[in-house]
Amino acid sequence: MQENKLSGERWTGRERFVSVGEVRLWAEEFGDPGHPAVLLVMGAQAQGVQWNDGIVRRLVDGGRRVIRYDHRDTGRSSTVDFAVRPYTVADMASDALAVLDAFGVERAHLVGASLGGVIAQLLAVAHPRRVLTLTVLSSQPLGTDTSAAVRRALAGDPPKPGELPPPKLELLAALTSAFPGPEADVEAYLAARLPLWRVLHGSVLPFEEDEYRAMERRVHERTRDPRAALNHALAGAAGVDPALDPASVTAPTLVLHGTEDPMFPPEHAEATAAAVPGARLVLIEGMGHTLPVALDDRLAGEILGHTARGEREVGGTDEDDREVGGTE
Template identity: 55%
Template structure:
């Protein structure tokens, strides 16, 4: 018999929404979402698959997303280490000393930070659609937008289609609720990649649910500001990671092309790289992929 518990936990002065599902005595899978995305970005289907496989699951809303508190970034700027401290606070709030950490995109970088700086909290690490946490993509993006060739040894920028979407999205109207929802759905469609089908109805329901439950929907954009801040803690060598690590990456990831996943796996001792055919940056709106990703996580956390 498994249970569902929603509660708020404290990270300093912030209150963070959390949800814990499954048998409290089972091993914990700790789900960490990506930039500007609420914890419900991990679909119920995914959570249920992990619970059915004998795990308990914790997911949560980052600061500035969903039902968690928002921050005045100008007065109190934060960085990756602060988001990682929030993650530790969630584990502490549920009395979980160590967990199988599964992070996607920015969440994968948070997982890396924990594995380096708080290794006792990370039983295993799964980094999905991520890049080495010390990689600053800004220069590569700037060269790509300027039409300049990449620098040798530099991890590649997003695909041309994704960069075009970024420019078009910046100019798209967002004055009405419908326009804002449509813009977000277009972004999820591009992140899905161009090979696998895209479940637009599921993406639209998700976006509408996120709008409905957010304290301040626009606050999530501050994650982009946080992601651009680099300090020594973020540049720490990933060779220090001792947790068994699985790097899951989409063959068609338009934001972090596959070289990012390969570079991440190469920097972590013993890491296993699994490239998923056809998968883009976010797998959960491609029919059938949610179950496949769940199977890979279950296998890695067994």
């Protein structure tokens, strides 16, 4: 069954809202429901539609059923009063499971970018029976304390011995003015956002401003309150259960990372690959902490190859799922 359709440059799928308690999550499905499922998990402050349509199309053409969704506090999903109902990364992982359940998916290939890569690792540890393969994109090892490293960097203090490098200071400076309030019109919004994307993109690959401008216009159209997504930083600052060790991941794992990532320098990818047994590391020359359209085919091809290999390797397991602790 193929209900997806092209509308201009937008690849639209079958949409639904998923309820998680009082939270409603927007989600979208593409491809044949009988094909193996790929759940795309976006990063902090990012919407599901920021998984490029070109990546989605390529995965669908490669025989995958693709699902993407908006985290709470982004896009068309619910915004949350964090002071009243705080949540954690574990709660965001439970959201991902709720999306799979709503689409009737028992086991999925997980592809997580940035914070989404941490969420995907958490699920691979806590719910191994739900994960066919794991792809960690532009992320870091589960349990890394980035907030402490950022505080030291801002104070001008050197990293602790053995600590992974913090985000580039240029990026931290760009983040301070990148979240305009809901009263900002689209031009003011774009003026605040595009400098951040220039830094995130990196200085090696050509920066296609029109591409990022179109993406952020789409994001702006779907956003209830741009500042609500800052709650993700509060959720991440709480950390994750230290008992959730990436060394216990059993799913075949691919670590994809750009050589010019200013958020998580490549040492983070190397540490992730070292922490997850049998993980394969692929560094993409020139890529920063974004998903430029020019790399759609490369990224989708890596994911398709990894998921195909994983389907040949992975088998069922009787291992009990572990509890993912949360506040909700």
